[in-house]
Amino acid sequence: MGNTKSKILVTGADGFIGSHLTEDLVRQGYNVRAFVYYNSFNSWGWLDSSTDSIKNELEVFSGDIRDPYGVKEAMKGCDIVLHLASLIAIPYSYHSPDTYVDTNIKGTLNVVQAARELNVSKVVHTSTSEVYGTAQYVPIDEEHPLQGQSPYSASKIGADQMALSFYRSFGTPVSIIRPFNTYGPRQSARAVIPTIITQLASGKQKIKLGSLHPTRDFNYVKDTVNGFISIMKSEKSIGEVINIGSNFEVSIGETARLIAEVMDANIEIETDDVRLRPEKSEVERLWANNQKAKQLLNWEPVYAGKEGFKRGLRETAEWFMNKSNLSHYKADVYNI
Template sequence: MNNSNYSKAFENRTVLVTGAEGFIGSHLVDLLVEAGAHVRAFTHYKPYAEKGFLAAYQEHPQVTLLTGDIRDSGCVLDAVEGTSHVFHLAALIGIPYSYTAPEAYVQTNVTGTHNVLMACRRFNSRMIHTSTSEVYGTARYAPIDEVHPLQPQSPYSASKIAADMLVQSYWNSFEAEVAICRPFNTFGPRQSARAIIPSVLQQLHGGAKEIRLGSLTPTRDFTFATDTARGFMAIGASRETNGQVLNLGTGNEIAIGALVEKLIEVSGSNARILVEEARIRPEKSEVHRLISDNTEVRRLTGWEPQVTLSEGLQLTSDWIKDNLSAANTSSYAT
């Protein structure tokens, strides 16, 4: 299925995106609108009514902005009713905070996901659930395919494993139309400075001469944001993905040290890297290697990444240079 085909699958459809104001969610909203969908953009309620990256859609005829909380089942039911597809991206993300507040991750990522599942089952909506490559932990073999053992190396990854299992149980028990999208590390414009790429680029464009890091050797598989968003749409458009867990990644890896060297280059900086022991994760919690095997998603949907790492890093660097004060620091979105 090529890009145009899975875009056409959403024309004139009413779809819900939870976590719509977040990094990946907002890019997904953009692509769904381009595809002709009527999008319900579900965002976490904030008393100051800031719409962030969805501000341009406040008067848009194809977009309805909804506020609420996925931990509230009634709120979720109202949002899901009448939709053909639900892209569930809302989550409490970030590994470090999960050590401090693990219960909050269970409430949002597990109970919240169950609320979405129940609503989708009730209204026969197709659910595309967001997992994470963190559920694999440190690779026992590479590249990592979807049958790789799951290893909860943080409360965050444990909560996502639990949510994934709930989604699969609804397929096995009720034949609910569900699919699990498991992105590896996504990057690009709009990403919170919690993540390494925007964090380093903000420092570089702010004039930093030293970049302080933890371990330089862990590797990651980075996918550009629009490619990840297209992957969600490809999975949602194909019923062959029902009941499946599908990796979204490029199949290429880069060590953190080498990545930061690239960031220094694309930003035009002459900063140097310093390693700080205090920034190194506990050994049993560190994920040393993540690289995806994306064979299944390619086979079932025809999806493949279109933006190279170098192209994506340059685009991201340029965006951050122009938007130094626009970083979204919220952790309640994907």
């Protein structure tokens, strides 16, 4: 499954993880159709930054994951679908929860319904560690209870269950990848690592952040991409939910200090109330058990442990320090 003769549709190919995944698939010789969000600027998102050697090998389909007709058209002739298209910002989900139901749940229904009708050989649906909520035990394995602590996480729980229901009801070959907190070049500044880096790269020493005590399991984007490709290739992954995480827990406060260290910067942290989640909505602790991925897929993180995390932070900071890359970001504006 997933040999280079396969035609692969990547939804959300214009986004942070999707663009990295699309580029890597092209480099490995796959025939890739990139589903990007239709807009009047004819922008392909981050794929606009790809080299000509990548773009010349891509077939691009502009559409909207909420449109079942467009989704089915995009999937025609494809053997495999890697479904990443999603609304992911947690603060915006407090603001506009209805859009998360439409995009994340209905969008996933459109993908698996079309996959069923077109007899697609594999769908890899993207979940998130946020579906676990605050850890009830650590490290968190795939059997951990699901808790919707934000409208975003609730919509992703619904999307995951929709995808799995098609596997159980109709035998649709679905796999669920559940990445923990992915970071790296191109990530939106609504996420904490780019928030810190862009503020420091813009010359600030006093950094505005939300809560510092919650812990996360950060996963460098190259490891996440390798997880997608490993799941895509594996017959054993069908019908399974698989964590992709580093198995390294670190607090937001310590993360900020490590970023300052790799950027050789002085840092003073100021709590910004607008960046705080409602108390019961804050996910206090995430720490991935990645044994299932190791056993089923032979996948493990290359950027593992504290030293791997620092290496990933260094590579991320170097990308953001490039002025042409930094120009895409508004370091002075809180991005929900």
